[in-house]
Amino acid sequence: MIEVNNLTKQFGHKIAVDDLSFSVEKGEVLGFLGPNGAGKSTTMRIITGFLPATRGDVKICGIPVADKPEDAKRKIGYLPESAPLYADMTVVGFLRFCASIRGFSGPARKEAVDRVIETCFLQTVVHQSIDTLSKGYRHRTCLAQSLLHDPEVLVLDEPTDGLDPNQKHEVRKLIRELGKEKTIVFSTHILEEVDASCTRAMIIDQGKIVAEGSPESLRTDGDGSLTELFRKLTTSDVVA
Amino acid sequence: MSVIGILAILVLAAVLIGGPLLVSNIRAIFCREVTSFFTSPLAYVLIFIFLVAINALTFLWPGRELIESEQAALKDFFFYYHPWVLAFYAPLLAMRTLSDEHRQGTIELISTMPVRTIELVFGKFLGSFVLLFASLFFTASVWISVSILGDPDHGPVISGYLGSLFVGGTFIAVAIAVSALTRSQVICVAVSIPICLMLCIIGFDPVQDFFADSGVRFLAFIGELLASISVMPAFVDFSKGLIELRYLFYFVSIIALCLFITTTVLQNKRA
Numbered sequence: 001m002i003e004v005n006n007l008t009k010q011f012g013h014k015i016a017v018d019d020l021s022f023s024v025e026k027g028e029v030l031g032f033l034g035p036n037g038a039g040k041s042t043t044m045r046i047i048t049g050f051l052p053a054t055r056g057d058v059k060i061c062g063i064p065v066a067d068k069p070e071d072a073k074r075k076i077g078y079l080p081e082s083a084p085l086y087a088d089m090t091v092v093g094f095l096r097f098c099a100s101i102r103g104f105s106g107p108a109r110k111e112a113v114d115r116v117i118e119t120c121f122l123q124t125v126v127h128q129s130i131d132t133l134s135k136g137y138r139h140r141t142c143l144a145q146s147l148l149h150d151p152e153v154l155v156l157d158e159p160t161d162g163l164d165p166n167q168k169h170e171v172r173k174l175i176r177e178l179g180k181e182k183t184i185v186f187s188t189h190i191l192e193e194v195d196a197s198c199t200r201a202m203i204i205d206q207g208k209i210v211a212e213g214s215p216e217s218l219r220t221d222g223d224g225s226l227t228e229l230f231r232k233l234t235t236s237d238v239v240a
Numbered sequence: 241m242s243v244i245g246i247l248a249i250l251v252l253a254a255v256l257i258g259g260p261l262l263v264s265n266i267r268a269i270f271c272r273e274v275t276s277f278f279t280s281p282l283a284y285v286l287i288f289i290f291l292v293a294i295n296a297l298t299f300l301w302p303g304r305e306l307i308e309s310e311q312a313a314l315k316d317f318f319f320y321y322h323p324w325v326l327a328f329y330a331p332l333l334a335m336r337t338l339s340d341e342h343r344q345g346t347i348e349l350i351s352t353m354p355v356r357t358i359e360l361v362f363g364k365f366l367g368s369f370v371l372l373f374a375s376l377f378f379t380a381s382v383w384i385s386v387s388i389l390g391d392p393d394h395g396p397v398i399s400g401y402l403g404s405l406f407v408g409g410t411f412i413a414v415a416i417a418v419s420a421l422t423r424s425q426v427i428c429v430a431v432s433i434p435i436c437l438m439l440c441i442i443g444f445d446p447v448q449d450f451f452a453d454s455g456v457r458f459l460a461f462i463g464e465l466l467a468s469i470s471v472m473p474a475f476v477d478f479s480k481g482l483i484e485l486r487y488l489f490y491f492v493s494i495i496a497l498c499l500f501i502t503t504t505v506l507q508n509k510r511a
């Protein structure tokens with residue numbers, strides 16, 4: 001489970017995340033919505049221990065990320081927004097490397113790698129070099145990496161970005177299934193995904209929470225449409 | 241030297257306070273580094289140029305030809321050039337290590353896995369160091385030729401190689417520290433090569449003679465200070481067959497210091 005307390009992140013004078021507090025319990029899938037630049041990725045980077053917070057703290061399963069980063073990181077699977085990969089490796093080589101870092105070796109490593117290859121439908125590209133992969137496959141390879149150690153907490157930054165409709169469907173299904181026994185936070189710009197996979201959604205704008213609740217209650221607030229609510233609550237660049 | 245030494249001891253203490261390093265993590269990063277180096281064609285070009293440079297300097301440099309020399313001591317002909325060539329070669333070996341992580345964004349992946357920054361840096365260092373070891377191994381052809389032509393003293397050759405490894409290791413550590421600061425490999429090389437050359441020049445005999453012969457006490461002091469930072473005095477002793485504890489200590493300290501700086505830079509860069 002994830003606990004975020006009064007989290008603030010400043011880049012110079014710019015406040016990217018502004019006194020954000022929320023918690024996600026086991027069995028919950030939290031959808032993270034918000035316009036470009038709202039602070040979604042920044043929040044996720046702090047949760048996963050990549051960025052230090054300016055103020056406030058994050059606890060993963062009770063472990064403070066700032067004080068015991070390695071212990072907290074062991075519990076988290078993370079898909080960064082840009083799906084970064086080592087271009088000079090093959091898909092399977094990359095997954096083996098990640099599995100080694102996650103503490104697997106020998107047959108256990110092979111098993112973990114085989115499992116995620118199957119979960120993320122990578123069978124056809126296993127021995128392909130990563131720099132020749134299509135965007136969707138790159139994304140799936142990076143997603144596979146986050147599932148290797150069967151983490152208790154999953155943080156996925158736009159997991160369906162760049163996927164074809166079939167794969168979008170598969171990933172939403174996967175998130176829903178994994179969400180039953182894990183704690184998941186994922187960000188998206190596709191509002192239908194909230195209905196498809198989330199138990200709860202949160203809209204943030206300029207680093208602050210502007211709406212939070214179950215997909216149904218949010219839809220009620222938006223007179224039946226999430227898009228309406230989103231447009232009503234968040235500042236658009238056109239005006240600003 | 242004592243200044244560097246004290247700093248290094250503080251660094252080691254700081255590392256140990258953070259808990260033990262995980263060998264499995266260092267090994268995974270090290271293996272990835274070496275494999276990735278050999279999958280790029282650049283690797284073979286680099287090694288080839290290194291070998292050509294060393295051999296050309298050894299056998300062709302006017303007036304210092306190894307072939308014509310009476311006594312087959314490698315220190316004046318072969319090892320003499322090592323620090324200078326390594327000042328170029330080591331940064332080229334190490335330039336990709338951290339620049340690439342930043343350029344590809346994989347730094348975000350690796351820093352959200354349970355790896356300590358110091359393990360990452362150390363694994364990267366070992367990766368480049370092994371490549372250096374392999375490159376120096378191939379220069380043994382010179383040693384073999386000389387052994388066939390004459391009868392060199394093998395002890396100084398072995399300690400000379402040890403010296404080359406230490407000098408190369410120092411330059412790799414410098415280049416890694418620089419590569420933590422930039423995502424561009426070109427900038428990394430352009431900054432590290434001059435630093436490495438400076439580390440040679442300030443202890444080079446003509447420069448040291450200038451300070452010593454100046455007769456001004458202050459300049460002589462500056463000269464000694466520079467010599468204590470330079471890799472040259474240490475390397476020259478190694479190539480003569482002298483392995484001195486204080487010079488071993490010097491190399492280990494300066495490498496530890498550079499790697500510690502790298503770790504600190506990486507940790508604070510994101511803040």
Ligand SMILES: Nc1ncnc2c1ncn2[C@@H]1O[C@H](COP(=O)(O)OP(=O)(O)OP(=O)(O)O)[C@@H](O)[C@H]1O
Pocket residue numbers: 011014015016034035036037038039040041042043081
């Ligand atoms: N390293 C950084 N330095 C300075 N500003 C940054 C940095 N990273 C993010 N920001 C700023 O913080 C704000 C929030 O960025 P963030 O990436 O979290 O947005 P986001 O909600 O993920 O947007 P998107 O939907 O486009 O992915 C933006 O204004 C961004 O410019």
Ligand SMILES: [Mg+2]
Pocket residue numbers: 040041042081157
């Ligand atoms: Mg984002």
